[in-house]
Amino acid sequence: MTRSKLISHVVKPLLFAVCLIPLLLLGIIDLGANPIETLTHHTGDWALRFLLITLAVTPLQKLTGIGEIVRVRRMLGLYAFFYAVLHAGIYFVLDQGLDFRAVVADVIERPYITIGFAVFLSLIPLAATSTNAMMRRLGGRRWKRLHRIVYLSALGAVVHFLWLVKADLREPLIYLAILLLLLAFRTAPLLTRFRSAVFSPDH
Ligand code: HEM
Known part of the structure; x- marks a missing residue:
């Protein structure tokens, strides 16, 4: 089997099922007093x-040199959106009882809700433009530029978490460290290119 077929016929369906585990866990775990x-x-x-x-x-x-890995990225991103929709939906329906005014007041008055809401909104255009047709319509460059928003969305989600925890900051700080590492990985080649452009002997 070619690597491409392995990804399409084995890895993708398997990963699709694995990504549903957090949802299935909701039916098993003890939901506790609240x-x-x-x-x-x-x-x-x-x-x-x-x-x-x-x-x-x-x-x-980049690290593995396996180009096909990128073919699971869209599915993972859509799963992020799926869990964000569930998260926001639970807040809106179960927590706030669909009380639109209460939600608006919460978004205005509580900064961590404001950020969560902004992050949620930022994910909508990303999910909406994730299809091949939208990719073609926007063109590779514009699509890429738009999808860079995802770094801001992730940063916003970490800030949302940092803001809502009262005492133990360890968990959100771990997520922040991971995000900074991922950002460093993406910006390092840019910095190298910038440095060589500025300091190259031709200049
Ligand atoms: C409409 C948008 C959103 C609203 C109203 C919202 C609301 C909330 C609320 C009420 C909590 C629990 C706070 C507490 O227990 O004190 C929470 C926790 C959290 N939210 Fe959001 N959120 C939103 C969007 C998002 C998004 C888009 C993400 C991630 C992509 C996210 C990630 C988290 C995380 C990681 C936690 C902490 C969970 C934990 O304590 O383990 N939220 N959010």
Whole structure:
């Protein structure tokens, strides 16, 4: 089997099923005394984790030299969006009881909700332009430029988390460290190019 077929026929379907595990876990885990809180935390965690996993695809592709890896990126990104929709949906429907005014007040008054909401909005154009047709319509360059927003979305999601925790900052700080590492990986070649452009003997 060629590597391309292996990705399409084995890796992708398998990964699709694996990515559903966090959702299935919701039916098994003990939701505790405050089920809405548990559901909110679980889905928020997985939305952020999938964002970071999606951002790790290109570095992984560069490190391994396996170009085909990139073909699972869209699915992972859409899973990030899927868990973000569940997370925001649980907040909107179960926590706020579809009270639109209460949601607007919350978005205005609580900074971590404002950021979460902004992150959620930022993911919509990314998900909406993830199809091949949209990629073609936008053109590679514009599509890439638009999709760089995802770094801001991930940063916003980490800030959302940092802002809402009261005492133990360890978990969001671990996510921040991972994000900074991924960012460093993406910006390092740019910096090298910039440095050689500025300091090359021809200048
Ligand atoms: C409409 C948008 C959003 C709203 C209203 C919202 C609201 C919330 C709420 C109420 C909590 C729990 C706070 C607490 O228990 O004190 C939370 C936690 C969290 N949210 Fe969001 N959120 C939004 C979007 C997002 C997005 C887009 C992401 C990630 C991509 C995200 C990631 C998280 C994380 C990681 C947590 C912490 C979970 C934990 O404590 O383990 N949120 N969010």
